Every structure is written in C-alpha cells, then in structure tokens.
Amino acid sequence: MNVVEMVGITKRFPGIIANDQINLTVRKGEIHALLGENGAGKSTLMNILFGLYQPDEGEIRINEKPVKITGPTVANKLGIGMVHQHFMLVEPFTVTENIILGDERSKFGLLNIKKAEKEIQRLSDQYGLKVDPRAKIADISVGMQQRVEILKTLYRGADILIFDEPTAVLTPQEIEELTEIMRRLVDEGKTIIFITHKLKEIMSTCDRVTVIRRGKVIQTVDVAETNENELAALMVGREVSFTVEKEKKQPGEPIVKISQLVALDHRGVRAVNGLDLEVRAGEIVGLAGVDGNGQTELIEAITGLRDIESGSIHINGKDMTRFKPRKVIEAGVGHIPEDRHKRGLVLDFTVSENMVLQSYYQAPFTKRGIIQNGEIDQYAKRLIKEFDVRTPNEHVPIRGLSGGNQQKAIIAREVDRDPDFLIAAQPTRGLDVGAIESIHRRLVEQRDKGKAVLLVSLELDEVLKLSDRVAVIYEGKIVGWVDPETTTEEELGLLMAGGKKQEVK
Amino acid sequence: MQQLFSRMNKMSTFLASLISIVLGMLIGAIMMVAAGYNPLEAYNALFVSALFQPYDLGETIRTVTPLLLTGLAVAIAFRTGLFNIGVEGQFIVGQMAAIIVGLKLPLPSGLHAVAAVIAGGLAGAIWAYLPGLLKAVRGVHEVIITIMMNYIALYLSNAVVFHLLAPGADSTEKIPDSASLRVQWLSDLFGGARVHLGILIALAAAFVMYVLVWRTRLGYELRAVGFNPLAAEYAGMNVKKSVILSMMISGAFAGLAGAVEALGTNGYLPIMNDFTGIGFDGIAVALLGANTPVGVILASILFGVLEYGGGNMQFEAGVPFEVIRVVFAAIILFVAANIVEKIFHSRRKKGVKTNA
Numbered sequence: 039m040n041v042v043e044m045v046g047i048t049k050r051f052p053g054i055i056a057n058d059q060i061n062l063t064v065r066k067g068e069i070h071a072l073l074g075e076n077g078a079g080k081s082t083l084m085n086i087l088f089g090l091y092q093p094d095e096g097e098i099r100i101n102e103k104p105v106k107i108t109g110p111t112v113a114n115k116l117g118i119g120m121v122h123q124h125f126m127l128v129e130p131f132t133v134t135e136n137i138i139l140g141d142e143r144s145k146f147g148l149l150n151i152k153k154a155e156k157e158i159q160r161l162s163d164q165y166g167l168k169v170d171p172r173a174k175i176a177d178i179s180v181g182m183q184q185r186v187e188i189l190k191t192l193y194r195g196a197d198i199l200i201f202d203e204p205t206a207v208l209t210p211q212e213i214e215e216l217t218e219i220m221r222r223l224v225d226e227g228k229t230i231i232f233i234t235h236k237l238k239e240i241m242s243t244c245d246r247v248t249v250i251r252r253g254k255v256i257q258t259v260d261v262a263e264t265n266e267n268e269l270a271a272l273m274v275g276r277e278v279s280f281t282v283e284k285e286k287k288q289p290g291e292p293i294v295k296i297s298q299l300v301a302l303d304h305r306g307v308r309a310v311n312g313l314d315l316e317v318r319a320g321e322i323v324g325l326a327g328v329d330g331n332g333q334t335e336l337i338e339a340i341t342g343l344r345d346i347e348s349g350s351i352h353i354n355g356k357d358m359t360r361f362k363p364r365k366v367i368e369a370g371v372g373h374i375p376e377d378r379h380k381r382g383l384v385l386d387f388t389v390s391e392n393m394v395l396q397s398y399y400q401a402p403f404t405k406r407g408i409i410q411n412g413e414i415d416q417y418a419k420r421l422i423k424e425f426d427v428r429t430p431n432e433h434v435p436i437r438g439l440s441g442g443n444q445q446k447a448i449i450a451r452e453v454d455r456d457p458d459f460l461i462a463a464q465p466t467r468g469l470d471v472g473a474i475e476s477i478h479r480r481l482v483e484q485r486d487k488g489k490a491v492l493l494v495s496l497e498l499d500e501v502l503k504l505s506d507r508v509a510v511i512y513e514g515k516i517v518g519w520v521d522p523e524t525t526t527e528e529e530l531g532l533l534m535a536g537g538k539k540q541e542v543k
Numbered sequence: 544m545q546q547l548f549s550r551m552n553k554m555s556t557f558l559a560s561l562i563s564i565v566l567g568m569l570i571g572a573i574m575m576v577a578a579g580y581n582p583l584e585a586y587n588a589l590f591v592s593a594l595f596q597p598y599d600l601g602e603t604i605r606t607v608t609p610l611l612l613t614g615l616a617v618a619i620a621f622r623t624g625l626f627n628i629g630v631e632g633q634f635i636v637g638q639m640a641a642i643i644v645g646l647k648l649p650l651p652s653g654l655h656a657v658a659a660v661i662a663g664g665l666a667g668a669i670w671a672y673l674p675g676l677l678k679a680v681r682g683v684h685e686v687i688i689t690i691m692m693n694y695i696a697l698y699l700s701n702a703v704v705f706h707l708l709a710p711g712a713d714s715t716e717k718i719p720d721s722a723s724l725r726v727q728w729l730s731d732l733f734g735g736a737r738v739h740l741g742i743l744i745a746l747a748a749a750f751v752m753y754v755l756v757w758r759t760r761l762g763y764e765l766r767a768v769g770f771n772p773l774a775a776e777y778a779g780m781n782v783k784k785s786v787i788l789s790m791m792i793s794g795a796f797a798g799l800a801g802a803v804e805a806l807g808t809n810g811y812l813p814i815m816n817d818f819t820g821i822g823f824d825g826i827a828v829a830l831l832g833a834n835t836p837v838g839v840i841l842a843s844i845l846f847g848v849l850e851y852g853g854g855n856m857q858f859e860a861g862v863p864f865e866v867i868r869v870v871f872a873a874i875i876l877f878v879a880a881n882i883v884e885k886i887f888h889s890r891r892k893k894g895v896k897t898n899a
Contacts, residue, residue, distance in 0.1 A: 341777075343776060381773050383774060384770045386771075387770065395767070395774065395778040398764075399760050407761070
C-alpha cells in the first residue's frame with residue numbers, strides 16, 4: 039500500500055521554482071530516502087507534506103485518500119511526524135515534559151505526568167530507544183535528544199516519520215545506533231522518509247531512494263539495484279569523481295613553523311600544550327584528531343584570534359607570535375573557518391560585501407575613507423563566476439544562499455587573496471558531493487601553486503585523501519605523523535586515541 | 544528581479560508603518576468617542592493647527608528638530624547592534640554643555656553658536672563613551688549602563704545649574720544672542736515662531752548618518768560588527784573600537800539634539816523635575832522610521848505634528864492631550880509588534896522567501 043502519494047506538486051517562491059511537478063510515492067513499511075543537493079527542494083517538499091507550506095499545484099494522498107494539509111496539527115492528525123534537524127526542545131524540562139508539550143492531556147486542568155511517563159517508557163521500550171523519561175534535556179547527549187524528538191512524534195501517534203538530515207549532528211557511533219532504531223521502527227510497521235545528501239547512509243539504511251535535482255524528480259530507484267557512484271551522478275547531474283587527482287610533488291621550504299605553542303581554552307585549560315608543527319610550500323598537511331583536542335584553539339592562536347601563552351609562530355621566517363588578526367591576514371594567511379556562520383560570514387551582508395570582508399579597507403575597495411561599491415560589485419561578480427557560486431546576483435544577502443554556495447563564497451574570498459599559507463578548517467562540513475568535489479579541487483590547486491595548506495578535518499576520509507602528510511593531534515600536541523598512502527585506520531585510530539593511553543581505557 | 548523584490552519589501556515596510564499610524568489614530572478616535580468627544584473635530588483641529596498657519600508650521604518644525612536628532616541617535620546605534628537607551632542622558636549633558644559655553648565663553652557672534660553646538664555634541668559623545676567602553680571591555684550590557692547614566696546626567700545637570708550656573712535660582716540666565724540659534728529672518732518667515740537653525744543641523748545629521756553608515760569604510764566596519772562581531776574579529780576589524788565609536792557617534796547626535804534645543808528653543812537651562820522625554824521619544828521615532836535616515840525624518844515629522852498639534856487640539860476641541868500620548872503608544876505598539884505585516888503575510892502565505 040502507498041501511504042504517501044504526492045502528485046504533481048509545484049511550489050514557487052519569488053524568482054525560483056522550488057518544486058516543479060514532483061511525484062513521490064512512499065510505500066508502507068519502507069525507509070524511503072529523499073536525496074538531493076543543498077537547495078534542490080527536498081526540505082520544501084517535506085514542509086509541504088508537513089503542512090508548513092501550501093503547494094501551488096498538485097495533490098497529496100495519505101493512505102490513498104486525498105487530503106489537504108493546512109498545518110502541522112493537521113499533519114499530526116493524519117499520522118505524519120517530523121524529526122527536525124534542529125531540535126525543538128526546552129532544555130531545563132524533562133524528557134516527558136518536552137514530549138507532552140503542545141499535547142498536554144489534562145483532567146480538570148491538572149496534568150497527569152505519571153501516566154505520560156509510563157506511556158513514554160512503553161514507547162521507548164517498544165522501539166528500543168533507551169530514553170529515560172525523567173532525565174533533563176540539558177543532561178543528555180545530542181543523540182539522546184534526537185531520540186526524544188522521535189518519541190515526540192510517536193507519542194502523537196505518527197505512522198509516517200520524516201527525518202530531516204538526522205545524521206548531520208551525530209557522531210559515527212550515534213549514526214549507527216540511529217540506523218538500528220530506524221530499522222526497528224519500520225519492523226514495527228512505521229514508514230520513514232529520510233532526507234539526506236549522504237550516499238553512504240542511503241546505501242546502508244534505505245530501501246528506495248528518490249533523487250531530486252533543481253526542484254525536479256530525476257528518478258526513484260531501489261537501493262539494492264544501485265551504487266554510490268550512480269546516485270551521485272543522478273544527484274549532481276554529471277559524473278562525480280570520489281578520488282582527488284593529485285600529482286606527487288616535492289615540497290619546498292617551510293612556510294610555517296610553530297614551536298612549543300601553548301594556548302588556553304575558554305575555561306583556562308591548556309588546549310594547545312607545547313605543539314610543534316611545520317608546513318612546507320607546496321604540501322597539504324592534514325591534521326587528524328578527535329574533536330576537542332585543541333584543533334580550534336590552534337587555528338585561533340595562529341590567526342591571532344586567541345591569546346598565546348608561550349611558544350612561537352613564524353610565517354615566511356617572520357615572527358608572528360601575538361600578531362593581531364589583521365596583521366596575520368596581511369602577512370599572507372588565509373583562513374577558511376570551521377563554522378561559516380559564526381565567523382566566516384556576515385549573514386545580513388550581501389554577497390558582495392562578504393567578498394571583501396578582510397580587504398574592504400584597501401584600494402580599490404576604499405578610497406579616502408569612502409567605500410567603492412562599484413569596484414566591490416565588479417570584484418564579487420568575478421569571484422562568483424570563477425568559483426561557480428550559485429546566487430541570483432551579488433546584491434542579495436548571503437543568508438539566502440545554500441550552505442554549499444556560502445562555503446564556495448568563503449573559499450573564493452580566501453583563495454583569491456592569494457595567501458602563502460591557507461588554513462582550511464572543516465572545509466566541507468555539511469556539504470553535498472558536488473560542492474565537496476569542487477572545494478577539494480581548489481585546495482589541491484593551492485598546493486600545486488606552491489602554497490602551504492593546513493587541512494583540519496574531522497572526516498578521516500577527507501584528511502587521508504587530500505593530505506601529503508598527516509599529523510595527529512591529541513590533547514593539544516602532535517603525537518605522531520603518518521603517511522596517508524600507507525597508514526591504516528587502526529594506526530590512525532590508535533594515535534588519535536592517545537596511543538599509550540589506549541591501554542588504560 | 545531580486546532587486547525588485549527587495550524594493551517591494553521596503554515598500555511594504557513603509558506601507559506597514561503607514562497602516563500602523565492609521566490604526567493608532569483609529570484607537571485614539573475610539574477613545575475619544577468613548578469619552579464623549581468628536582474625533583473628527585479633534586483630528587481636524589490637530590492637523591489644521593499644526594500645519595496651516597506659518598506660526599504653527601514654524602512651531603511644528605521646532606518640535607520636530609530635536610526628535611529628528613534623537614531618532615537618528617537611536618537609529619545609528621541600532622544599525623551597529625547597540626540599543627542606546629541613554630539618548631535622554633546624552634541629550635541632557637549636550638544641553639548643559641551648550642549652555643555652559645553659551646554663558647561662560649565670550650566669543651564673537653556666529654562662532655559662539657558653533658562652539659556651543661560642538662560642545663553639546665562632544666558632551667553627548669563623551670557621555671556615551673563610558674557605556675561603550677564598559678560594553679567593549681567588560682561586556683556589560685549597554686542598556687543597563689545607559690539607563691543609569693540617564694539619572695546621573697539629570698541630577699548632574701540640576702546640580703550644575705543650582706550650584707554653579709545660577710546659585711539659588713531655578714534656572715540659568717538667558718544665553719546671549721551670539722550663542723543663539725534663533726535668527727530673525729527665519730522667525731519672521733514663520734510669523735515669529737521659535738523655529739531655529741537647529742533644523743538644518745538635524746537634516747545635515749540625517750545626511751551624515753546615511754553617508755557614514757552606507758558609504759564609508761567606517762560604516763562598513765560598524766555594520767559588520769553590529770551584525771556579527773565574531774566574523775568582524777575574524778576579518779581583522781577592531782571590534783572593541785567599533786563598539787565604543789558607535790556609541791560615541793550615537794551620543795554625539797543625542798548631544799547635538801540637546802544643544803540645539805537649548806540654544807534654539809529655550810535659550811536657558813532650568814532645573815528639571817524629570818526627564819525631558821525627547822530622548823525616549825527618539826526610540827519611538829527610530830522604530831517607526833525603520834532606522835533609516837529618510838524613515839527617521841518622516842517619523843520625526845509625524846511625531847512633531849502630533850505633539851505640537853495635540854497641544855492645540857486641547858484648546859480648540861477640548862480633547863485632553865493625553866489622548867495624543869495614547870495615539871503615540873498605539874502606533875509604536877503596532878509597529879513594534881509588526882501586527883500589520885503579520886496580517887499582510889498570512890494573506891500572502893509567506894510570499895517573500897527566497898531560500899527553499
């Protein structure tokens with residue numbers, strides 16, 4: 039039986055057709071993936087199914103009956119639940135309080151928390167969620183919080199669950215657990231729609247996949263009859279290479295020399311603790327490590343955003359220890375920050391304004407204190423073209439661009455300033471394969487031009503694929519170097535876990 | 544295409560403000576009916592008496608002048624991410640500094656007034672420096688500090704009048720003509736009204752704000768810091784300096800407002816029982832004007848008309864002035880709660896949104 043049928047759905051926004059005659063059929067008891075690049079129209083389609091948007095054209099049938107979904111409450115009544123990417127939980131409340139929020143079943147105005155707790159415990163046991171109904175949200179892990187979101191939909195009687203990019207916030211282990219939970223849910227008769235752009239997860243979790251590109255359905259395929267390469271090609275509209283073309287090169291002189299660097303984190307603990315690192319011209323050094331081992335603090339110390347306790351940083355032979363950020367930038371350091379929204383962009387500025395975030399004060403962008411908007415627009419136009427940033431024009435606020443295009447804009451800005459030393463922190467976090475490919479190409483291009491590149495990433499695949507040498511950081515120190523060609527995941531994993539400390543664990 | 548939409552968006556902001564004004568006046572009218580007055584007669588009296596006689600027009604402009612400047616002060620701070628609620632205090636020290644220079648510095652005509660105006664602007668800037676500094680260096684919220692600074696300004700001003708400028712009296716003497724912003728030809732033009740050169744200063748300030756915020760390097764920095772201080776820091780901007788500077792520019796506008804009010808309208812400095820309210824009205828003006836120079840000019844004109852015309856309405860239609868304060872409040876409520884746009888939007892079903 040088809041539990042969800044969306045027929046000929048069209049949704050227009052000013053200047054863009056987000057959904058163009060989309061047909062989607064979801065069968066009972068399957069995990070159905072919705073695959074597409076950022077901005078392809080997946081979220082719009084699901085927001086229509088959840089009643090947040092009204093389609094301009096088309097029909098929706100739930101359990102083979104035509105329906106009009108005018109709001110989330112209507113969706114809930116039809117048995118549709120949504121697990122949002124960004125959790126909507128009240129931190130100081132308990133799990134139970136959060137779940138009944140908005141659906142408080144009371145008698146004479148009195149809540150029966152005990153009864154709700156029991157019901158939640160029962161649901162949790164039935165689907166193997168292992169959630170404690172009395173725990174406070176603030177005290178439980180992100181993975182647990184997500185399960186609370188799942189419970190919320192189950193408590194409201196959902197049979198069709200929409201998961202909106204659920205793995206973006208999870209650790210690899212939590213992802214595995216989520217996969218199991220999803221399997222259990224469909225075993226118990228639920229149906230799942232899974233929005234994602236990660237191919238691996240589709241292959242390991244889903245039954246069928248519908249690929250959407252630029253607002254149109256490209257194809258619906260059985261996962262068993264496809265592979266990652268084919269899906270990637272369907273999604274992006276061309277062949278995608280998963281390997282990075284990279285010639286062997288002899289690196290040149292050291293550009294960056296960091297010695298015995300010490301920097302404190304916000305709690306005053308030594309996050310960078312006597313670190314030595316050298317990056318040479320024409321090489322990519324990958325920095326591998328478990329999140330929170332001083333990577334962020336190291337980058338901030340190099341770029342002047344964090345105070346240095348002791349030690350030194352030399353770039354091109356010049357002592358740059360304790361330089362202010364602007365001095366570091368002027369000395370030839372480019373920085374793709376790990377969090378593009380926090381540091382990398384002023385979201386309310388236009389694309390143009392963001393392209394000159396560091397260089398606005400220099401000629402030709404400023405003359406005698408006056409900003410030269412014409413020059414800035416010209417410059418932005420060139421970068422948009424060269425780096426294939428998809429935007430209606432250079433005057434729109436950069437907030438409206440998709441994540442991949444925002445990141446491309448940052449990379450355009452940093453690369454075009456032609457720095458001798460480029461720091462790329464999590465350069466592809468949250469991006470789809472098409473964007474990842476282009477960003478990887480840019481980084482290798484910098485290396486080939488004889489620049490020094492420091493790649494900091496939590497994605498081991500990425501570090502191994504791009505780097506010429508890999509340094510492993512653990513508790514604020516470089517604990518070992520490995521050759522990406524010959525190393526194994528075991529060797530890396532051991533180093534990342536602190537080598538000798540492994541035995542104590 | 545996109546530009547068209549952003550322009551339409553701006554138009555709808557303007558339209559929303561306009562509708563808010565009408566709704567606010569409607570609420571005032573309902574109140575009047577409930578209290579047994581004729582609203583048509585009252586509003587008629589209000590607008591006729593505010594605009595149609597040269598004298599009244601001059602007085603209305605006189606009322607608009609300080610509102611425009613305090614509105615700009617609040618708006619420019621908003622633009623850079625700061626809520627300067629201390630405009631009132633900066634206004635008061637601006638008044639005080641201008642009067643001190645007016646009374647105590649014997650300067651030739653013309654130069655005297657210029658010096659007094661500059662002194663007022665500087666005093667406002669200095670008064671705003673402290674909250675700016677505390678915000679930048681210690682992270683203290685500017686709202687708390689500026690509220691406190693308002694009281695300090697009020698009682699400092701009173702103490703200066705009482706102990707230094709006019710011992711024993713309840714106000715200072717009049718400033719000499721050399722320091723006054725009142726000019727004969729302008730008064731004559733408006734039938735002897737107290738309109739003064741301050742309006743030109745205020746209009747110039749609006750232009751300065753536009754150029755400063757949108758056309759200069761400094762403005763780019765201030766906006767970047769206002770929107771996202773972390774990104775500004777990453778890009779090499781001096782965030783602390785920007786915060787302090789932004790507060791000082793805002794304070795300077797407020798100080799100018801105080802100076803022109805003192806030098807143009809009053810000509811002396813009294814001991815004040817309470818705040819003037821002009822600084823606080825600036826918040827309303829900035830809000831209604833959507834923090835743009837043109838918007839602030841229009842909003843200050845409206846509030847000036849209501850304020851001055853409201854006073855006359857009391858005499859001519861017998862409707863108490865408090866009704867006008869209700870209209871003020873209702874307009875602000877509509878604007879602040881964005882009620883009009885809500886109505887618009889729910890009808891257009893979230894029409895203007897580009898990201899899918």
